[in-house]
Amino acid sequence: MEILLQVLLLLVGFALLVKGADWFVDGASGIATKLKIPQLVIGLTIVAMGTSAPEAAVSITAALKGSAEITIGNIVGSNILNILIILGLSALVTPLAVAKSTIKIDIPVVIAITAILLWMGYDGTVTLLEGILLLLIFVTYIGYLMYVAFKERKENDEEVKELSMLKACLWTVVGLIFIVFGSDVTVDAATSLAKIFGLSERFIGLTIVALGTSLPELFTSVMAARKGNADIAIGNIVGSNIFNILLVVGLSASIIPVPFAQGFMFDTLVAILAAVMLLLCVLKDRKLKSWAGVLMLLSYAGYFAIIW
Secondary structure, X not given: OHHHHHXXXXXXXXXXXHHHHHHHHHHHHHHHXXXXXXXXXXXXXXXXXXXOHHHHXXXXXXXXXXXXHHHHHHHHHHHHHHHHHHHHHHHHHOOEEOXXXXXXXXXXXXXXXXXXXXXXXXHOEEOXXXXXXXXXXHHHHHHHHHHHHHHOOOOOOXXXXXXXXXXXXXXXXXXXXXXXXXXXXXXXXXXXHHHXXXXXXXXXXXXXXXXXXXXHHHXXXXXXXXXXXXXXXXXXXXXXXXXXXXXXXXXXXXXXXXXXXXXXXXXXXXXXXXXXXXXXHHHOOOEEOHHHHHHHHHHXXXXXHHHO
């Protein structure tokens, strides 16, 4: 009976995620059009911050409760999943065009800050001062995005009849609520099922919880790819990975020193290699094609086999 209940909750969670992602992408795309802001900037900011909400909630709540040790596993695990699984699946749905600024700036930023996190964790702890440094980098990056938004803002006289600004904002907010709530329900159900079948806490944390907090990115990016909004799909993932490290780890470390277990050195290195792989896959044609998606999924399968 317990198994049946958790399976039912799992299905409810997925239904909320699918519908929420659908509304969220439409709303965010509508906001970008109405404000004449490039969709890439919306993807890197509003969508990325919104879909990073579960990671932020889990890590910051844990820090406030004095259990900051789960922060690194949650963030690094989610960042690996974001690139290898989510962009991998999105690329299988449709080839994703990648903006020149994403290749030149945003992906290298992901590589750089993940390397910084690896360096910070070398002594076993991300300290208060290191957390403040991450937050300062975050503020600088947001400043850069705002500069890009104003610089690239284009006049567009075409009226969007399908979605008013009020509806776009409403759909974005309601979609995000559905995504976050659906993610929570899905994680709880999946964790309960894993425990029923006797899987270890470590395995649950590195895989199910990390995947669970990445579900908003997954459904948003795949839905964006399906709707032809490649900039939102790519921006969502790249932006989420940046926010996860700079904002979530930064805030968590500002509350309480964040333990960085020796085992996570390997996982953080994998996160760096995943970002480098993404950069190499899009460098030539500025597109993330289906072959790259297959390569990413196979790479995650190899990583999963190692941590199993």
